[in-house]
Amino acid sequence: MKKYDVVIIGAGPAGYAAAMRAVDFKKKVALIEKKQLGGAGIHHGALWSKTWWELSREAFSLRKHGEALNTGGVQFNFKKLKSEVQKAVQERMDQLEHHMHNINVSIEEGLFEYIQGNAKVKDPNTVEIQNFEETTQISADYIIVATGSRPRLLPEIPIDEECIFTSDGLDKLEEFPKSMVIVGAGVIGCEFATIFSNFGHTKVHLIDKGDRILPFEDEDVVKVIEKNLEAKNVLIHRNSRLIDMRKEGQMVAYTLEYTDGSKEVFRVEKALVSVGRVPRYENLFESNMDIKIDGRGIIDDLTQTSIPNIYAVGDITADISLVNVGELEGRFAIERIFGKPERPLIYENISTIMFLSPEVAGVGMNEIQAQNSGLGYKVVSIDYSCIPRAIAMRNTQGFIKIMVTDDEHQKILGMRVVGEHASSAIQAVALLISMDRGIRELAELIHPHPSIIEGIQECGRMLLGKSMLKPAVLRHAMVCKTYEKGKYKDLIVV
Numbered sequence: 001m002k003k004y005d006v007v008i009i010g011a012g013p014a015g016y017a018a019a020m021r022a023v024d025f026k027k028k029v030a031l032i033e034k035k036q037l038g039g040a041g042i043h044h045g046a047l048w049s050k051t052w053w054e055l056s057r058e059a060f061s062l063r064k065h066g067e068a069l070n071t072g073g074v075q076f077n078f079k080k081l082k083s084e085v086q087k088a089v090q091e092r093m094d095q096l097e098h099h100m101h102n103i104n105v106s107i108e109e110g111l112f113e114y115i116q117g118n119a120k121v122k123d124p125n126t127v128e129i130q131n132f133e134e135t136t137q138i139s140a141d142y143i144i145v146a147t148g149s150r151p152r153l154l155p156e157i158p159i160d161e162e163c164i165f166t167s168d169g170l171d172k173l174e175e176f177p178k179s180m181v182i183v184g185a186g187v188i189g190c191e192f193a194t195i196f197s198n199f200g201h202t203k204v205h206l207i208d209k210g211d212r213i214l215p216f217e218d219e220d221v222v223k224v225i226e227k228n229l230e231a232k233n234v235l236i237h238r239n240s241r242l243i244d245m246r247k248e249g250q251m252v253a254y255t256l257e258y259t260d261g262s263k264e265v266f267r268v269e270k271a272l273v274s275v276g277r278v279p280r281y282e283n284l285f286e287s288n289m290d291i292k293i294d295g296r297g298i299i300d301d302l303t304q305t306s307i308p309n310i311y312a313v314g315d316i317t318a319d320i321s322l323v324n325v326g327e328l329e330g331r332f333a334i335e336r337i338f339g340k341p342e343r344p345l346i347y348e349n350i351s352t353i354m355f356l357s358p359e360v361a362g363v364g365m366n367e368i369q370a371q372n373s374g375l376g377y378k379v380v381s382i383d384y385s386c387i388p389r390a391i392a393m394r395n396t397q398g399f400i401k402i403m404v405t406d407d408e409h410q411k412i413l414g415m416r417v418v419g420e421h422a423s424s425a426i427q428a429v430a431l432l433i434s435m436d437r438g439i440r441e442l443a444e445l446i447h448p449h450p451s452i453i454e455g456i457q458e459c460g461r462m463l464l465g466k467s468m469l470k471p472a473v474l475r476h477a478m479v480c481k482t483y484e485k486g487k488y489k490d491l492i493v494v
């Protein structure tokens, strides 16, 4: 039986990151993948959907500025767009493949092996791999499980990936549907509502079981996103519950029940169900193995599972499902096994972007989370209309909001940026949170001009009472208040 220092199951972002970190330690590593290299980081997931989003943004810009750019009435070709998305997916996969296959040539012979097949953990040191008719076993000192997640299904919805899709099947579409209902207005649902409505060929309907879209996000953020979706003709169903969905010939019929008890039936061409994701661990462990798992995933203590030489990283674990988190955990697990982690595994300063219209970037807590944790805090915000770069972009929709502790330290708790270039504006704050630094550093940093990040600096200055623009004058655009025990108090003195 072939023996490795570490065997990693699943070559998505978490598994790939772990494998590459093991190479740094000059360990003999096998990376096993049953389907496609890159997992949901590339296919039907992050890169794939972000390529669609980028294309849809350009399409929307052409529609919006049609008259000025002389591109009025432009039609978009689904097949050509889809082929561009496929090129992006292929490009990234080729790059990772090339990189992977040359590790042994460029670094050290025999260090790394990529094995195609379906893996099962037979005992704490043995993994069985099934590839077509062939079954082999390999052994390892350590095993890292990085098998990711898949879309959550609802038993009452007949998903067939032809008419009623999950994000895993959506690339089977051959044309823009004329109409589409999206069930689940979380991140995936709202990103696809943005994409389809940007192209303008699809009437999108959006339903969530919560009473608004993005139920986990702050109301002021959601308001901007809802306004833009509705401006692009998206129908957001409110105060309603999906009670039935079925195929009727070539159409999908769904029934909503409203809070007053009345019902209404809608017919659309296609449906997308995006009601969360579930960890993928079916058949992964021999039944006699005592691995602790709950509905949210494998239970781990800083990536180590209940079986000491087996680690779990990425979406398979019961925490945040993001590419950057999977990579962080994959690298951490290897450092923990073969060395000493360079820094503790903390999730407080994880940055995220939701690719909507406009984009929403965040780091740390939002107000819902701060309030749920019982904290009193100070919050400042500045509207994009006060930021010269936004004025130059001719798009001043959006705002920057920072929450800090309500004491003399004013420790940064979190931030949300809603608007163009939001993603590039949050990194400075993410860094400050991770360095446990406060708003003084933020207020003193010199930023390029004109840039969106100048708005963040202005928020820092506002907290110190020395902003360039005075909130007492620009009351419609600048906010400075405290929150405690369910109440806001305005801090702007006029």
Ligand SMILES: Cc1cc2nc3c(=O)[nH]c(=O)nc-3n(C[C@H](O)[C@H](O)[C@H](O)COP(=O)(O)OP(=O)(O)OC[C@H]3O[C@@H](n4cnc5c(N)ncnc54)[C@H](O)[C@@H]3O)c2cc1C
Pocket (backbone or CB within 6 Å): 009, 010, 011, 012, 013, 014, 015, 032, 033, 034, 035, 036, 037, 038, 039, 040, 041, 042, 044, 045, 046, 047, 049, 050, 117, 118, 119, 120, 146, 147, 148, 149, 167, 188, 280, 284, 313, 314, 315, 316, 321, 322, 323, 324, 326
């Ligand atoms: C539509 C969509 C958009 C997203 N957009 C973003 C985004 O913009 N930013 C972001 O940070 N995150 C995004 N995500 C989330 C992100 O894709 C995941 O968090 C990330 O891919 C998880 O990485 P992972 O390695 O844990 O799992 P995965 O990427 O799921 O990879 C797991 C791999 O393991 C393989 N595998 C499973 N079982 C076995 C087995 N028994 N044997 C061998 N191999 C096996 C699978 O085939 C798969 O390739 C998105 C997800 C979706 C679905």
Ligand SMILES: NC(=O)c1ccc[n+]([C@@H]2O[C@H](COP(=O)([O-])OP(=O)(O)OC[C@H]3O[C@@H](n4cnc5c(N)ncnc54)[C@H](O)[C@@H]3O)[C@@H](O)[C@H]2O)c1
Pocket (backbone or CB within 6 Å): 154, 183, 184, 185, 186, 187, 188, 189, 191, 207, 208, 209, 210, 214, 215, 242, 274, 275, 276, 277, 320, 321, 322, 352, 353, 354, 355
């Ligand atoms: N930009 C990004 O970083 C990005 C993009 C896409 C996905 N992701 C990751 O993928 C994960 C999964 O995304 P997702 O959108 O599937 O999950 P989600 O948790 O973001 O949203 C699921 C939504 O479905 C709703 N819902 C649940 N059951 C329902 C029902 N029966 N009827 C109607 N609505 C229902 C929930 O209220 C929620 O709003 C995210 O949590 C995120 O970690 C990240």
